[in-house]
Structures are given as C-alpha cells and as structure tokens.
Amino acid sequence: MKTRRLPWLVTAPLVWLALFPAWIWLRRHERRILRVGRPLDFDECADARSAGVLQPETIRVAVTSPLPTPGAALLRGLAQVTRFPLDPPIGMALGYGIYLDESAAESRATLVHECVHVAQFESLGGRLTFLHRYLHECLRESYWTSPMEAEANRIAAEVCSRPA
Ligand SMILES: [Zn+2]
Known part of the structure; x- marks a missing residue:
C-alpha cells in the first residue's frame, strides 16, 4: 500500500x-x-501470556456489534488525515478491556491480536503512553503499516500457528 508520510510538524x-x-x-x-x-x-x-500479557486474568472481553468508535468530530477528522479505517473494527483493546464484534466473537486470531495491544500497553507503562505512541504511529505511517499493528499481526499469527 502506498503511504505518504506526514511531517512531524503536522503530526505532533x-x-x-x-x-x-x-x-x-x-x-x-x-x-x-x-x-x-x-x-x-x-x-x-x-x-494472552504467549502474546506477552503480564496480567491476563485482569482482561475482560465484551462482545458487541457494531463496535463503538470514538465519535467525536475531532477524531473523525483525524481519521481522514490518517487514513485510519472508518469501518468499525472487529476488535479493539482499551486498557484491559477488549471489545470483539459478534462476527469475531469466536476468532482466536482477533482475540490474540487484541491481547498483543494489551501487552503493548503494559510494557509501555500505561494507557496514555500507549495511546500517544499508537496515535503517533497511525498518523506518521498509517493504520495498516504502523509498527504496533504489524507487531500485533505478527505475534497473533505466531501464537495461532500453535494448537490451542
Ligand atoms: Zn490492532
């Protein structure tokens, strides 16, 4: 996918x-x-442990459809700038909370992908640091090519290649 990197002065x-x-x-x-x-x-x-999560017992999963997305006009505007996918996602990790869309309620790959984001937030030391890095990457790169998303996809594929 062709990506156009936004200058730091714009993204920061x-x-x-x-x-x-x-x-x-x-x-x-x-x-x-x-x-x-x-x-x-x-x-x-x-x-979740294989995905790097330190406290998997703290995680809760809620299945809902469609997934809520940040509705503020500001974030929607940002989505245009960042080419963030506007379709509702099928999974979302919010701290120790994971939303799964009904269509992905049984998807091991989606759950593990979201667990990697939980591990990222744990290792970055908090929600705010995680969000800052995540937004920064999505703005600088794009949702699809951000290193945090790439890591989540890679680790989810690794974990799911082993039998459950
Ligand atoms: Zn993700």
Whole structure:
C-alpha cells in the first residue's frame, strides 16, 4: 500500500489534540468492559501470556456489534488525515478491556491480536503512553503499516500457528 508520510510538524500537534479526548473515551469504555465483560478462559489466558500479557486474568472481553468508535468530530477528522479505517473494527483493546464484534466473537486470531495491544500497553507503562505512541504511529505511517499493528499481526499469527 502506498503511504505518504506526514511531517512531524503536522503530526505532533494532531496527536496532542487527539490524545486527551481519546484517553477519556478509552477509560470510559474500558470501565464499561471491565464491568460487563467475561474473563478469559484457560486456553485464552495461555494465548494472552504467549502474546506477552503480564496480567491476563485482569482482561475482560465484551462482545458487541457494531463496535463503538470514538465519535467525536475531532477524531473523525483525524481519521481522514490518517487514513485510519472508518469501518468499525472487529476488535479493539482499551486498557484491559477488549471489545470483539459478534462476527469475531469466536476468532482466536482477533482475540490474540487484541491481547498483543494489551501487552503493548503494559510494557509501555500505561494507557496514555500507549495511546500517544499508537496515535503517533497511525498518523506518521498509517493504520495498516504502523509498527504496533504489524507487531500485533505478527505475534497473533505466531501464537495461532500453535494448537490451542
Ligand atoms: Zn490492532
């Protein structure tokens, strides 16, 4: 895919503009998932550990369709700039909360992919740092070529190549 890199001078202020509303949104939805979601079962916990998650027992999964997306006009505007996919995703990791679309409720690959994002947030030391890096990568590269997404896809493929 052809990507056009945006200059840092353009992306840095955009990241800072988006960071706070995105963080508020993440916390709100994470709290909701932690309240209503289910814990991982034994095999899923093993997969999450293989994906690098330190506290898989803290994760909760909520299945819902369509997945909520940050609806603020600001974020929608950013999506245009970043070529972030506007179609609702089938999975989303928000701290220790994972949303799965009904179509992906049984998808091991999607769950492991989201677990890698949980591991990334754990290793980066928090939600805000994770979001900052994630937004920055999606703005600088694109959603499809961001290193964090590439890592999630690579590790999910590795983990899922082993029997559950
Ligand atoms: Zn992802």
